[in-house]
Amino acid sequence: MVHASQLLSWIVLLPLIGAALNGFLGWNFSRRRVHIIGVGSIALTFALALRAFFALRSIAAQNAYDPSISDAVYTWAASGIFHFEVAFYLDPLSSVMLLVVTGVGLLIHIFSMGYMADDKSYARYFAYLNLFMFSMLVLILGKNLLMLFVGWEGVGLCSYLLIGFWFSDDQKAQAGQKAFIVNRIGDFAFIIGIMLLLYHCSGTTDFEVMQWHCASGGYGPFQDPYTLLFCCILLLVGACGKSAQVPLYVWLPDAMAGPTPVSALIHAATMVTAGIYMIARMGFLYTLSPPSMAVVATIGATTALFAAIIALRQNDIKKVLAYSTVSQLGYMMLAVGVGAYVAGIFHLMTHAFFKALLFLGSGSVIHAMSGEQNIFKMGGLKRKMPITRNTFLIATMAIAGVPLLAGFFSKDEILWETLTRGHMLPLPAQLSAAGTTGGEGSLVLGGEHGITMSTDTGDNWTQSRVPMTALQAGNSTVMRWPNLTAATATPDGTVWLTSGHGVIYRGDGENWELAHSPDKASEAKALTAAWAAGDSDVWFVGRLGRVVHYTAGGFTDTTVGTQVGLHALIGRSTSEIYAGGDRGIIYRYDGKTWTQQPSLGSGRITAFADTDDGLYAVSSQGGLYHQVTGEWLEIPMKVDGLQAVLSATSIVVKGNTIHVGASARKGGQQVAVLLSREDGVWRYESAGAGNAITRVMAHGESVLAIGTTGNGRNGRLWRTGDGGLQEESRVPYKPWYHLVFYVVALGAAVLTAFYMFRLYFLTFEGETRADAATWSHVHESPPSMTIPLIVLAFLSIFGGYIGTPLFEHVPVLDGLTNKLHHWLEPSFRVADGRLHGVHDLGAAWGYAGLSVAVAGLGIVLAYLFYLGGLKDMPGKLSERFAVVDRVISNKFYVDELYDVVFVRGFRAIARVLHQVFDVLIIDGLGVRGSALLLAGIGKAVRVAQNGNVQQYLVAVIAGLAALAWYLGG
């Protein structure tokens, strides 16, 4: 009885054993033995994979939060805090990958039995294929990034070996080299990214540990957002190399030089998906940095469209499929870039099915056509190869997005998620500035490190920062972002921000500029409150009695009274302004001067509120004061359920209700509360123990309170509403460029439908264009090749039903709704916490209809151009747009560009290095030089060997005498 965790080691090892047997001893084996070992090992692996999957399912039944199976085999290296374990990890994400890899892998191994039957290196082929499976399994089952990288390199190696399988043909060997070298560029960036993570995550790259590092938000394990972004981009470059994204996709079309089953397995279903898998795995890191996700999505969308354009004019059946793969990988990259991880993996799965089917079908065709790969020399194959034709047609329909086939569901989901997903930005800590630009529902918040968040409608926020300013820090001046303390807005929509370093900023909610910083360092006292009297009349007050007045003439910086810190400011008109501060002090401005009023209590006056009913003030000792006709009266704040109100920080009056943000003692704990007094009755709503409310304001229908959590590290926003106080720690942000991505992806979808059906029509339909000899040989492939085709066709049709949300109300199928989503939920929980999506079924169906229409357009055009009435259109279009046509046919000259920019330069450098360094210096000076030197020394010394014994004795005696003299004296 094998324990569940041991399964993982066996799953990885079985293909390796098969590879070793076939590799070292296979030259002696019969065909039959080779494929029993080769295919049998994968069949066993698939069986074990199923077993592991069901084991995980039963674990998930009890522990739905984070089911996983871990197997730590041994510690490879440990030094100080660096710890590298060979360990395997099966969680929902890797279980999906596991089943896809082993399942599709098994089918392709079976197909290869028929396809490679006439090849003389049968054993070597299966050895390499099994080695590849081993590496891929290490990649997806690895528990840390270093194990993933081991598998990553392994699949790169096997890709090289398999592409250049027929290495006696120079061109094919070079294609293998190209794949390996381009991959390596990505690997280089990847390993640097891994090292960065190792350094910052205390010497480990274990996925669970790194997730913990990233769980608290902020910048994860990094100190600043730029290092985080850099690390994410490095990892992304690695993924671009492996998953053939722009600019590192150039190896994939050349990789078609390998045997077709290899193209199906490696370059469609498994290896190229490794990059997507890695980014999905590291989702918890990417979601911390919305800019990095934008980069990922941009690359994905660009690749999807770019490759689709190139595929339009390819004539080799495998090249069309190669560019199609690059394009579909772009879709997956786009999906993980907008945060739709489940959609990306879903598409990865369905793509594996139909792309493998397409490649195997093309293999069947090439086999039948005696090696011909040009689709313009094919045609009419449907008559002679019915099974191949039908399965190929099913796969073509799936990739084009024909409804109810697998590809439709996954592609549609990506499109929908691109349109609706967004990020959830965390509120900055020490949130204490709140204002509005005047628009309905608009809000501008400011917090520590100069971060501002603003929104116009409440469901799409933008985060920005005030510019860095030179501030005093001790004795020196440094460039820093100050903490923002208060905000006010003028009627024309300008928002003014004050800061804890005494500088004032002005802006429109998103763009900020420095408005005023004091001339002398001694005057940089923190500003705490602001009030706008008009467009060119704004008052600011701060510590040590500082008062700043902005008028059309500029800023006037003065000190009022006895330099007591001021913390509250309000004006009833331009000539009646009140400022309050420490020790209950109140000043009144009458249009000309500030005069001190009688103090209110002994606490610090923290806020004012102006109503028709008079002026209110609150203090830091929990006092509430009301001024009516010049007299201040104290209103006690006695609230049922609270032991005492400790201090009040802000006040706003809405209608006839007074709202006070305060800190109170409840049940022995300090709790932040929002107090409200209506008709003389006090009520409270708790905002959490340990938290602190810094400001309250009226916003639309409700009252908003902003503040910080107890540990001072996160900002919070509270809103009154039905059902009590709603707390938000993150606000939604929908980037505008998601719409651009959607349009690009939709465009790529049209092209996909078009070129795939072009391929189908030219290959299978119509009259044949092959010559008589080839045509007579065309036959349907043997069952070892057609059975995998049929199985994959089945999966291409029904594989999509487990992942779609569209069938929620359909009777029979609703049990399957979102099954994939629910299964994968634990793997993406941390990442998803920072994203938000929209769940509107009606709109989803609407957009689904749009993508169907778009696919239909592509299919209809392809039919007309290649089978129907517009057959001469392709020719006419190429003439009319000759330049464009030539550029596209030549793949945008990217390979030529790389050749000129990189390859030639590096070749020249290599040549110089070889001739100067290698030949002259190392060979000449080093190797031959040292030999000549030694020979020369020998020649010189040899003179003393004259064979005269007595002369030797003279030397001995002389030496002895010298020694005796030295020792004696």
Next chain:
Amino acid sequence: MTPITPDHYIILAAVLFMIGVVGVLTRRNALVLLMSVELMLNAANLTFLTFSRVHGDNQGHVMVFFIIAVAAAEAAVGLAIILSVFRHKRSVNVDEVTAMKR
């Protein structure tokens, strides 16, 4: 008449040793070379015995036994080599043994 002190023996041994050294370095006849070597060894013997008498213990005597045995063995081997060379060259002149010279 001055008594014979150990110093006399030492000086005698030193003189004998130097005569032996000069003989080894300058004489051309191989047999004379061997005799000079024996002279040096005997000088060493004398020195050991003298000091053995001076310190009053027999370690020097033991050493002399060793040296006599080794000298005998070495003389035997040396004479065997000279005989071989003589058979080849009909001469015992060491200046003529230069076959290994480059």
